[in-house]
Amino acid sequence: MVDISNNTLSGGLPASLSSIVGLQILDASLNQFTGPIPESFGRLVSMNKLVLGGNSFTGSIPKSLGECSSLQLLDLSNNQLSGTIPDELCRIEGLDIALNLSRNELTGEIPDKISALNKLSILDLSYNKLEGSLTQLGSLENLVTLNVSNNNFTGFLPDNKLFRQLSAGDLDGNQGLCTHGGDVCFENHTLSASIDEVKRIHKLKLVIALLITMTVAMVLGMVGIIRAKRFGGRKGREDEDSELGGEMSWPWQFTPFQKLNFSVEQVVRSLIDANVIGKGCSGVVYRVNMDNGDVIAVKKLWPNTNSMVTTKEEANSNKVRDSFSAEIRTLGSIRHKNIVRFLGCCWNKSTKLLMYDYMENGSLGGLLHERNGFSLEWDLRYQIILGAAQGLAYLHHDCVPPIVHRDIKANNILIGLDFEAYIADFGLAKLVEDGDFGRSSTTVAGSYGYIAPEYGYMMKITEKSDVYSYGVVVLEVLTGKQPIDPTIPDGLHVVDWVRRRKVSLGVLDPSLHGRPESEIEEMLQALGVALLCVSPTPDERPTMKDVAAMLKEIRTEREEYAKVDVLLKGSSTSVNDNNNGGSSNNGSFSSSSSSKVRLPF
Template sequence: MSLKGKLEGDIGGLTELRSLDLSFNQDLTGSLSPRLGDLQKLNILILAGCSFSGSIPEQLGNLKELSFLALNSNNFTGRIPPSLGNLSNLYWLDLADNQLTGPLPISSPNSSGLNQLLKAKHFHFNKNKLSGPIPPELFSPEMVLIHILFDGNQFTGTIPSTIGLVRTLEVLRLDRNSLEGRVPSNLNNLTNINELNLAYNKLSGPIPDLRGMVNLDYVDLSNNSFTPSEAPLWFSTLPSLTTLVMEFGSLQGPVPEKLFSFPQIEQVKLRNNAFNETLSMGTSVGPQLQLVDLQNNQISSVTVGSEYKNTLILVGNPVCTTGISNTNFCQLQQQSKKPYSTSLANCGSKSCPAEQKLSPQSCDCAYPYEGTLYFRAPSFRELTNVNIFHSLEMSLWTKLDLTPGSVSLQDPLFNEDDYLQVHLALFPSTGKYFNRSEILRIGFELSNQTYKPPEEFGPYYFIASPYVFQEHKGVSISSGVVAGIAIGCTFLVLGLVVVVVYAIRQKKRAEKAIGMSKPFASWAQSGKDSGGAPQLKGARWFSYDELRKCTNNFSESNEIGSGGYGKVYRGILSDGQVIAIKRAQQGSMQGGLEFKTEIELLSRVHHKNLVGLVGFCFEQGEQMLVYEFMPNGTLRESLSGKSGIHLDWKRRLRIALGSARGLAYLHELANPPIIHRDVKSTNILLDENLAAKVADFGLSKLVSDSSKGHVSTQVKGTLGYLDPEYYMTQQLTEKSDVYSFGVVMLELITAKQPIEKGKYIVREVRMAMDKNDEEHYGMRELMDPAIRNTTALHLIGFGRFLELAMQCVEESAADRPTMSDVVKAIEIILQNDGMNTNSTSASSSATDFGSSKGALRHPYNNDALPKKDVNDSTNNAFDYSGGYTLSAKVEPK
């Protein structure tokens, strides 16, 4: 708002004021008026990013209704007023990035203290000059804190063990202080914590055992004085760990291979330790691993398998002076991907006047609302992860009610405080400027935390740059006269041109209308209805030019996947809708009737757990299907670690429930009912909330009333998921989908593909099951490492879920439940844990197995199983369909 001056005068007279947000006004200076304490009805007070100074008024403790207090990023000095402990309704307390001094106030018989804030979820005191010990009395089991940010202060003494009593804690940053002594062992009880940073202190004793922190994503224990030891192997038991940092420490001995094989690990930073001997990264390097930094150790030789092709830094080790000095490993500047930035690839060389910038979607010049987002505790450190930053872009334009594609993220980096810093530019939906009300609304939502980023980004704050609003300037008479004369002459010339242009356009429109009414005519093989327009419900026809434009001429930067059918592109329509476009390649196209039948089938089903068809294109020799865009890819990618998304057990249950509901709809509520025929983890997609949607109806069969329950058909499906009874009898029923879904349920438990190295997942699970093992049912060794160490308390309904999966994969279809039975069973599992089952959470081409006149062997006999992993596709996300080769003509009812 570009306000200037001081916050003083008779502000206390605004007794009905409930919210005061003056954030991002860097010309607001001076001390805060004590009269702020008179605003008894105030609920929100945000003064972040200004230039206020002096002490925080004691009178703020009178604001008993206050729930949100943000005074961060100013120049406040002095001590934290004990009276803030009177704010019993406060859930957000942010005093970060000031010059505050002294100890943290604790209540006494004569004074209030911060330990009384039992409703507070956020203690953000980082980047001050607070000193003294962290009081043990500050924390208690009654507290509900999720963020404790005390980094960048001058705290001394030991870490209080009472922090371990706050079981709700998700982020603990105590780094950059002068803490000493041992790390309390009961911190291991913080099972919900996902970031722990104790770096740059004087901590001593053994390296703490953190194996109880089963949700830990990021840990940094650097620059302390722990007892010299080998790297503890409990690191490798943390299923969610993405980043391990322990630099300038006392680790010695060989580097364990297991440090590189975590399923989610992205970065291992262990420079300036005393590791020696041979470095071997083993043969099971984690699929997400991007960086290994072992500078300045004593490593004498190295063995790196062909699996690892990313950054390994060994500068300052003996191996770089005696053996491989000319390799990339001994160079600091290695070739690596650039950090993510929003692409402007389709704007070419276009430039804008001063202070204006190019909108990434429209390439129009405009005045963006700019600033910097500071994420104080992100759970990742890999700045090249496109999916994560795409999710942030979509989250911003969706939740801030902006046009899709109007968000630009540039130059992400981790600053000296270890915060993720990202330059943000938001572009107006129309015109070149935002109006004042839009800037006020967006700024307020970013300052009062109404906007919630994707959970991987953690707590944040936003510092905006001043916005220059449009100035309304008058037009002089002389310039008006000149403009009138110019316009008059122009219209004289244009009048002659319009007649010609109009005639040409009318002709083109007529031709286009004919094409739209019979877009299939040129593809028809035979039959009097060959050119009839398909009967669509909720989907529409797209022109080739429209899809070409929204994908930047099908550019590589818009390509998000590929498969046997063709390539998949991300596009944004003119109304802002984000779409996925599947473009058939030559050799995989169908005839007109088959394609028409396909889109009629796809357009008739509408359910929140089915990927929706937006439309199609069938012109200029092209066949394209347009789907709603699923930003988090396939379930298989998440289970394999390729997407960088961590699926805890509850998320897996919700994914199972959502996809089961989608299939139940196809079987029982679609008209006519539909059998999917190719249910698998690559055909279950995840939206921005990790809600599951079933995709790919390219092999589906409509079930007429007369034949429901036994459709005789050529056998199609994917080996590993294929119902053996269907394979041997060629009688297709809904229970064939149930079998395939049971295999997907086993994938959710094990993360294994149905067939790996000649072993079939159903048989492996059946042999391993032991109901006498109440916690893991004998499945611990087969379980996905990402959930293996989840406590029994959090592994809700595991045994019932496993039994349900095994019922689904019974050999006889008659012994399997229906999909609606499966839905009810999973709902009961979630309801028993008190979860709301109505809320959201969080491909290879299919194979044609043909037919045989003789008896068919069971498809999963040992001698029939391939040794190569089934469904081990290197394709990217959004291979929405395995193909459109329907085995028989499908007629809509």
């Protein structure tokens, strides 16, 4: 491993590095290297991670990199590379973690051969000058993160689950790309990549529909009248069932984990588009109003090819094989004030539903970034990060076996009515069985920007991976910036940005400036805790139990100091009333106030 990242090295990157036999990791990111990327790097056939982002490399992407058959992660972002994306990159069969070519000056179309990278999990092509369609990306079935914003792409979107989940920010900045037309923006076998063709086919379908309607109008009218009289109120339920894709036709199984006063039928009939409040990697979330006035959140999981777990024996043997069984085994066994309350689950042959308490204040990410004109006070932010730390500490230290969440991020921390924090979304959770600790993962765990650095080259998950992700969340709370934020210069990650600026007032959210000195000191101490959590080496990160203790100590320190201050004032008053022995008491309290406890950073 050669790691020379985050320095001020300049000039050309030495081609002699290619002579290091067996080199597996080369990280030269965040320097000032210039000139072309050496063609000789193609000889590094054992290399599995090449990170050259955040420099000033010019010229084209070397075709020889296609010879690096073991490469799993390639990051050339934030340079001045030009030309097209070479077809040769698409020959790297092992490229399964990430390909980041963002913030360069690349031109041309996405290579047709990119479909060969069918193991790739993360692809970032944003902020280039690429053009053409995105059709080639439709066959990348294992992609979980994609960003093609700020290019010159045109046409329609591939019709698959990933593209239907993409946020507007991942597609913005492509004037010729259809992104706001609903279903009409997605390609399928009946729609072509031309708006005129879409209109023509639509008109043809309309004519056919009218002819069929006219032919059978009278028959259907008579049948409709008879059915309306015979079945009455059933029509409303049949319409709802139609919108749900016929899911009511299958029998349901229901497993409650709390005392519930509603039925499966009440839940299912509310799963309509108008009630959708969010979408994630594991499913769609609905806000459901019960007949008794209760409001719950229901997650409808994406279809999975794995068979349904129906018995306890099968659940034990499958070992949390998909997101459904993972959440059931995890949420059904835990109880904590900072873990979202799991109400129950129900499923049938085609659908799997998970039910939770509904949080009116949404997620921490929504509070921080989506509410214009709204700013969280420091006391609320402190309460939230402390609650989240205590919830994670419970999962890591009080559950047997321990539970690793694997997807800690601001959007997975829900906020209650009193701004208490609740850890949510266990779609990726893993039980750390004996002998299974820190095992390699076959699926990408976590969300872009929150993933611990060791996962990129070791593909292993431990509790310390959660600690890193939690540290990123705390930095997000303190700075008001997302992990990958467009307002951060040079495309830096928030962790690197804070490290460069040191632990100073300048990194805090501007809305927190002007707070009392005691609160500012608490924020800077919390910032120190966050930097401990995002240490590059997992062993240097504290446990979540220690993190929670350090955060509590911050507030305890402030409260103790306030008590001392009150006693000082009381002592001063006593001196004025009684001059005998007052000076020695006042000196004693002054000595106590000067011994203020500091955290070790």
